[in-house]
Amino acid sequence: MVGQDISVRFALPAGVSRSFGSQIDDALRRSTVFEPLAGRVLTWSALPLLLLVMYFATRVAATAQLRSQRYLVVAACGVALAHGATWAVLLHPFHGADESEHFAYAQHLAATNDRPDDSADSQRPPYSSAEERLMAALHHNSTTLNPSSRPRWDEFWETRWREALRGTSPSDGGGFTESGTGHGPLYYGLIGLPLRVFDAPAQQPSVLLMMRLLNAVLAALVAGIAVIVAGLLFPRRSELQWLAGVLAGMQPVFGSVAGSVNNDTAVNVAAAVMVLLLVTSVVRGPSTRLAACVGALMVVLPLAKITGFGVVPVVGVAAFVLAIRYGAGAAARWAITALGLAACCAVAWIFVISPLMGTGSGSLVYRHPAVASAPNGSPTPGPPGPTPIQKAEYVAQTFIPDLSVGGRRFALPGASALERWPAYRIYVDRGYGLFGWKSTNLTIGLLRGIFAGLLVGWMLAIAATIRHRSRWREWAGPVTVLLGAIGSVLLFVSWAYASLDVRTDLGEQGRYIFPALVPLSVLLVSGGMLVKKASYRQAFAGLGTVAASGLAVLTWTSALRGWFT
Known part of the structure; x- marks a missing residue:
């Protein structure tokens, strides 16, 4: 088989098994x-x-x-x-x-x-x-x-x-x-x-x-x-x-x-810094320095990867919160400073920094080419993509599969309704159990356990919000920014992944939630605010730490076993 790349795997004899x-x-x-x-x-x-x-x-x-x-x-x-x-x-x-x-x-x-x-x-x-x-x-x-x-x-x-x-x-x-x-x-x-x-x-x-x-x-x-x-x-x-x-x-x-x-890391770090700047602005008040940093990051995010655009709309959410908490004038000055610095950084990248790197005039939008050149050099358009309505339907069916108007966008295999639920398959199955080139190594039981733990964590977070509702003026602003970051990333990824074909394979969509990893982690631990006694909060944090670090050890050894035994 000349030119073929043959895969070889050696198996143990039938009836023989070895422990890891x-x-x-x-x-x-x-x-x-x-x-x-x-x-x-x-x-x-x-x-x-x-x-x-x-x-x-x-x-x-x-x-x-x-x-x-x-x-x-x-x-x-x-x-x-x-x-x-x-x-x-x-x-x-x-x-x-x-x-x-x-x-x-x-x-x-x-x-x-x-x-x-x-x-x-x-x-x-x-x-x-x-x-x-x-x-x-x-x-x-x-x-x-x-x-x-x-x-x-x-x-x-x-x-x-x-x-x-x-x-x-x-x-x-x-x-x-x-x-x-x-x-x-x-x-x-x-x-x-x-x-x-x-x-x-x-x-x-x-x-x-x-x-x-x-x-x-x-x-x-x-x-x-x-x-x-x-x-x-x-x-x-x-x-x-x-x-x-x-x-x-x-x-x-x-x-x-x-x-x-992987350039996902550049987006993840830039998004985390952006969330930090926006929450700091909301909690401590708008400042010129913070606004300037926000403006610079508005340019850095899409330069890192096009998925960085999924975080940029949160700047608008933060500006809205600032207008409510500190007045329209202060919010307007903050927003104008941010946009002005973004424009300056964009010009500097396009005409100065990118040419110095030897890559010619830069751009703010880098994407995989949607067209190829025909033999005569003219562009050949690709097939039409989904309409905005079809994209919106894809987003909705990610979380509510039965919400269908123009047709089903998912047909996922699975023995249970949970395994056929797109949101679970994307953000739990793929978001916690997909390593390397689509090599899933975690068992169904462990994935269900992760899902149960996340579900309990979010229920506790909601309960803490209800319990501390009388102090909503203190936490509503930063929580709105954090929720806005999560929602913006989720919508952007689902919108970008929308397809005319019915999806039976979800690819690597799960790891694109990581630009929202900081707000997800912070809000998930907010359930600890239900506990007043310090020793109980310490136990809550200790239990969560053991679970998170233990899962890291377990998944690493699972990958070792899956690839090298």
């Missing part, structure tokens, strides 16, 4: 193939590190009242960084979602100081010859696109790859890739910094690990921001602030994205 405990040494050894020496050391220490992080997080929850907020912020970032780092060493090269294409973009930008060709009919190869050799040794297509396959863990393939590196180059790619070239260069210029120092083809696994760890550092900021935002809502509830940071930093799929090269 007896295979864990083999699994860890297999996962270190194609890893540099530092990666191999980190892989063997990853599981003990996760257990230590679980212990540390629980200890901090028990003593949070004695800690300063600065300590909690740093500790939350450290916990999130450790979590992301364990995924960085577990994932085989390019086994993160779309990672081969994100790496190709960063490599070409670092090697040539130019963006890859975003034309669907590009004549350039999509990957450099150096990356292609590594992908061939990994049998990349068969180990990512086939969910029953496994990564290559035989050292023979690593040896064969090193022997085939002669004559390869990191700069001879730059063609169109489905998930990479439609994005702006902002994230790739930052994440590709290691490539500008270490660019030898034989160093690719080492450089990839450096890029992943840099990505994990950026993602860890989200957990610290969650602590600060929770502090604005619960200024004297340190244990709830800590729990919010742990829920953000130890979210399983968020951790797996943090441990791979």
